[in-house]
Amino acid sequence: MLLTQGMYARNIIFISFKRLNTGYVRNDKFRLLFEERASYGKIRGYHRRFSFWLQEQSLQVTRACTKQFEFILAQRVRRSIQIFHLYTRIWDEITLKRFIRSWTQRCTRNARHFLLSAAGVSVYNWNTERISDEEINRYRREIEEIERLRKSTIICPECNLRIKFDEKQPNVTYCESHGAPIIENEGWQPFMDRKDMLVWRKKEPNDLYTYKIYGSFPDVTAEDFLQVQIDIDYRKKWDTNACVVQLIESDPISVSCKDQSTDIIYWEIKWPVMFLNRDYVYQRRWVIDRENGLIILISKGTTHPDVPVKPGVYRVTTYWSYLVIKAHKDFDEPGIEIGLTYYDDPGINIASVTTWVAMNGLSDFIGRMRKAALDYYQYKISRKERQEKDAEEIEEDATTITRVATF
Template sequence: MMYTVQSSGMLLKRFSANYVQNSTRLASFRQCERYGKFHDCRKRISHWLKAQGEQVAQACTKQCEFIIAQRIRRSLQIFHLYTRIWDEVALKEFMKSWRNRALRNSRHFLMSSIGITMYNWDRERITKDELNGYKKEIEGIYRLRDSTVVCAKCQLRIVIDVRQSGIKYCTCTDNKFNATSNQDSEGWKPYIEREDMLIWRREEPNCGGLFAYKVYGSFAEVTAEDFLQAQIDVDYRKEWDPTARELRIIDTDPASQSSADSHSDVIYWETIWPKLFANRDYVYQRDWVVDKERRLIIIISKVTDHPAAPSKPGTYRVTTYWSYMVIRPYTEFHQPGIEFGLTYFDDPGVNIPSAVTAWVAMTGLPNFLIRMREASRNYQNYKIAKQSLDASDTNYVPLKNEDIFEDKVLHGNMQNSERSEILNGKNVEDYNKIEHTEVPQFNEDLKEEEEEEDSTNSSEEGRGLLDYFYLAKLFA
């Protein structure tokens, strides 16, 4: 009604010129507004809201309080439930971890309580079959030499990296060819040649570009006895190797304690590295055996675990390491003149660029072998100075056996013209047969100037970079 009157007034005002807005008509319109259809309803709603507003507010407040209280109560119930569950789980986890720790450290508990070694020698011992597998290592090196560093046409030596005096080299290719590109069926490539030494290397699969090395050497002035002692006498090793921070025997195979021709030990060895690197340490089993019938000494080393040598904080434990060495005298174990073959690999656990690795190997490995040669030559002086000839000295093991080789001493007096030159590439026939022994000839003495230079260099670089990398960690 109200809207109809307003609309009618607007239309009349717009389209009728005679329309006059007098007070009478406007009053009639306003009076109609007061008595509209919805006027009473609106008035009633307004009065109801005024009367019920406080009650509505109180009801809404009570409802919100109820909901909040309900949520808080449920949260507390869930919290207590998870607390009880967590207590049970935590207790179970604690008991489980304690049990695992107790089982894992049971060896240490037993050692501390009753003082015995729990190392399982029956399981970890290097087998005789493995030792016997290296008895033909020298012959294998001869074949490797013939296939990689001997010319197939003229049967003369091929240059590897540096020409050595006293060796006739191949001239078939006008001296423009070297042997570093040659490779045998097992992947060995010639790498370094030094006086009385040949070195091959082979990249090991899945080892990040690291190489295994094979060394052949022939030292005319060193005896097999002294050379062996330089390898196995840990006290002497600490005298001539400045990188050995700690070197000790932590366990010995009970089965080998009564044997004079074989021995098996577990050794702990920590080597000094530069300040930018953590020191490396090794725990490895070392077995050596003397085969007097074949005139061989075999030394095998491989990484192992021992409860007496747990990992130390701040030192990196090398877990990949193995080596084997075969030593054969020209005539007798106590007579000067030996040849040996050494093959080894170890992963020091640090990524070194290949160029740096090659430079270290090219320089450090020959220098280390020279120091080892000098240490073997001076072992008798060390033994006398330390009074190690006493029977209680367990580090020294004499290898003389006159009964076996008495009829073979005459071979040591053969003239030099009758000997074969191993490094010159001449074949050795039936070398392993004692009754047809052929002895290789090398330069008997080093020049005094070279000896002084090598001695000076070794003392100056004793703590240098070359002595720290993995090249000098296998002979302990």
Template structure:
């Protein structure tokens, strides 16, 4: 969800362009386009459900049976293996077995030098990526997307990332943070709070219900969410899965001043690259997500926003992890100095 919020936050720059630089006629046309907030509907006239949306990019719809849901969530411990397969099928040259160029070349990657080294959608065979199309590559981040089969202009996104300077536990803590401190790096957040939380086991697996309000650009209603989030940790293999889905909750009724996002689901899988140690620096992650924000925008604007918002959110989270790590080291150092002082004073008597 947070990556999508970042995407739409960036769209305010487009509005600013039209407000400042375009003609009055252009301003009027653009305002009419962007102000026309159209909830997208399924074929039966009702908003498509999160569970149905999940089925077409996660291969199976989730049921509300707890055992079945737990089984589905645990299956996502293998999402990073699926990412490897997706890279092989969509971005590896079949001649030289090196990486094709997606957007621009990124340092540290061995790229194909064949005549057809640039990735082209038309060269993908239908079964190669099962509908996932390579979309964006930046340093440490790679993104695919898949069009919704029913809702024109809406996509599911799948992101792969690798951060050498953040531990899985630090990344998890930043992802789950709903405190006021989050606003220091996630500037689109207006309000966030935990409604309910239940610790499942001693390693940190948790069930959580939370509320989130997101600032949108001028002329738009803010978006808000009520979600359940399930965190499952497997210390044996050094992996974490966070499954998040929009729900209805009696403690968070709808507001006429905000647009409630009912159709949202995401699956984040985090893997330690230091074996089983999730406190050591170095991680890989896979994020698969879909959201229906109830808004109709041209594909050109959707593309522009997605290409900037998706990677930027994760990089902001990365910076927050690094900053928190510095603060924790400083606090730990202060505690260590206090203990040494106490020991020294004790030795005086």
């Protein structure tokens, strides 16, 4: 349009000057001047038309750039989803959620504890709280002491047969003729007679009891029985009363040791519906004495800043136990004797309730523990197969991830 107006204006001027002074209009300088002006007008017109065209095309260019960006973003999201699905094949959903929840808890802990952990410094005073070697050595002859207790309390001195003080057990011959009385030895009284298991108890000043258990299991290995106690993942499978079992911290000194370890454990157990669940925070140290065929495991209640008291759960603060496992032959061959002495204060000082818990809980717990030890061999095999399968899947997934990342 502007170009057309310029052409009309030029023609009018030429006609006017032609009528006024034909010679001047034909002058070369004046003609060249008008031609230059006309050329400038053309260039200016082309510039305006290009600008107008560019404005019209800008919306389409913006849309094209947006589509390109969306395409690239979709490719990135799709790749991330593919990688996520690959990792969910490596870790199942529960493990992945547990990992995320654990990481979140770690990140939201107290800053002081986080910094100390990052620096490799424990907030637990192991130098003052660690279970000592003297305490471990104190129980090296526990099985012999229990044998003396058995002879002095439930064995008839006349015929050397067992005195009946509870239910009769199969394959056990009891004294029938002498009527030997049950004898108390240093406060220990016979309490339960079960298959391959005897239990004594001793009354404490607060009217609660300390219990001592002796078991003889010809079909269980010492190594498997130990693993039943210390393998936390396996504990969650066989101990149906355990709500939570968690490793809180390990003693830095024992981390690199093969035949001993010291750890802080958190343990929450179910109680009947009318009562609150009980939980424990305790230090556990175990030592393997291969020369004498012994395993000694000591647990004692403690406190740890990473495990505060939970609402709705009763924290048992007074707790200790001493477990001695004696192998008949080698640690990996069946045949063991065990001696377990333990005491805890569950916060209920009602004799009928504590007796009921002991009568029903002890035999059931020891029975499940023995069954778990028998099943641990199959658990080890299945765990090894699962680990090998997971390793193969991880290798395959790593290859796939590399290919996806390359693509």
